[in-house]
Amino acid sequence: MYTPKYSITNRLLTLVGSVDAAREVITSAPLVPAWERKFQNEARLRTIHHGTHLEGNNLNLDEVEKIVEESSPGESLARARDIREVINYREVMDYIDLLKNELISSPNPSLNEQMLKEIHKKTVEGILGETDAGHYRTLRVVIRNTTTGEITFRPPEPSGVPTLISEFFAWLRSREAKDTHPLIKAGLIHAELVRIHPFTDGNGRATRALSLLLLLLEGYEIKKFFSLDEYYDQDPQAYYDALKSVEITGDLTTWLEYFVLGISIEFNRVKSLVQKLSLDLHLKETIGGKQIALSDRQIRLVEYLEKYVSLGMAEARDLLPDVSDDTILRDLRDLVEKKLISRRGNTKGAKYYLTNNKNT
Numbered sequence: 001m002y003t004p005k006y007s008i009t010n011r012l013l014t015l016v017g018s019v020d021a022a023r024e025v026i027t028s029a030p031l032v033p034a035w036e037r038k039f040q041n042e043a044r045l046r047t048i049h050h051g052t053h054l055e056g057n058n059l060n061l062d063e064v065e066k067i068v069e070e071s072s073p074g075e076s077l078a079r080a081r082d083i084r085e086v087i088n089y090r091e092v093m094d095y096i097d098l099l100k101n102e103l104i105s106s107p108n109p110s111l112n113e114q115m116l117k118e119i120h121k122k123t124v125e126g127i128l129g130e131t132d133a134g135h136y137r138t139l140r141v142v143i144r145n146t147t148t149g150e151i152t153f154r155p156p157e158p159s160g161v162p163t164l165i166s167e168f169f170a171w172l173r174s175r176e177a178k179d180t181h182p183l184i185k186a187g188l189i190h191a192e193l194v195r196i197h198p199f200t201d202g203n204g205r206a207t208r209a210l211s212l213l214l215l216l217l218e219g220y221e222i223k224k225f226f227s228l229d230e231y232y233d234q235d236p237q238a239y240y241d242a243l244k245s246v247e248i249t250g251d252l253t254t255w256l257e258y259f260v261l262g263i264s265i266e267f268n269r270v271k272s273l274v275q276k277l278s279l280d281l282h283l284k285e286t287i288g289g290k291q292i293a294l295s296d297r298q299i300r301l302v303e304y305l306e307k308y309v310s311l312g313m314a315e316a317r318d319l320l321p322d323v324s325d326d327t328i329l330r331d332l333r334d335l336v337e338k339k340l341i342s343r344r345g346n347t348k349g350a351k352y353y354l355t356n357n358k359n360t
Contacts, residue, residue, distance in 0.1 A: 002171040004188050006252035015260040016183055022267035026222045029274045039225045044093055050233035052085045055204055084126050092122045092209050100216045110173050120199050120206040136161045137200045155197035164196045182218035186211045187259035191246050226266035298331050311352045
């Protein structure tokens with residue numbers, strides 16, 4: 001039976017608190033831009049790039065972006081596998097979103113083995129054969145340092161994989177798991193599946209995807225602006241050392257501190273981003289506590305007002321040189337209707353100000 005061994009240290013508690021505090025700020029921010037889709041796409045792109053790069057993919061971010069956007073970066077036999085890996089991980093991210101939506105509407109949402117197998121199948125489609133894709137390994141494997149060739153880890157015997165996986169998912173359905181904080185639970189998923197190494201290849205990507213699904217399912221999606229794969233890829237040695245600490249000590253504490261630290265870094269980065277794009281929190285009272293979606297143009301107008309206090313048509317034209325006066329006026333009227341700004345004067349000579357700006 002799977003029984004995780006770890007300690008709830010002061011450091012772990014502090015990191016969990018940091019994540020939850022950042023999430024609260026983000027979800028209650030008074031202003032969420034309509035172009036949050038841009039940030040979601042960027043985070044998705046970074047996840048795909050760094051998630052595959054961490055496993056040895058040689059494509060750069062620009063090349064990955066072209067593939068993700070379904071255009072060709074120029075293919076050669078040497079690059080065919082790299083391109084396939086990126087396409088596959090894009091499909092995995094789409095599948096994760098689909099699963100999340102399905103699970104949320106389910107009366108008893110829980111992860112299961114079939115999800116893991118399907119994620120793996122999509123991860124290695126066109127790379128591994130049909131007998132390996134989505135199927136547990138039947139061969140012994142060892143994990144080597146890609147630089148030195150040194151054996152760093154020997155996963156369990158293949159005969160034990162089905163039982164180990166079954167026991168782990170049984171634990172995920174248990175009362176103990178339901179009472180475990182989601183951040184810790186996601187870290188346990190990551191560590192245990194890496195330890196079992198259930199497939200012949202693609203274990204890291206499939207594992208990180210399932211761990212991400214758990215976070216999304218438990219409400220830790222923060223608009224999906226974050227990429228944990230980027231955190232791991234920035235210092236792969238630290239990532240592998242944290243995982244190896246579990247094998248050496250049999251204790252998950254060091255790994256969990258590392259894992260939650262990554263989430264804390266990413267969530268606080270997103271918090272800073274949202275705060276930068278949001279109006280001062282006192283505006284929340286003005287707009288009834290609701291998040292307001294603005295266009296890119298409107299955000300530029302609001303940011304100008306935050307910096308320079310007032311804005312007229314002359315300043316707006318300089319700020320948006322490729323936009324007609326009618327469009328600018330329409331954007332300004334919408335901001336007035338949303339009570340984010342106020343207008344003083346007639347149409348041609350009107351000046352606009354932030355609502356409740358203390359400097360006006």
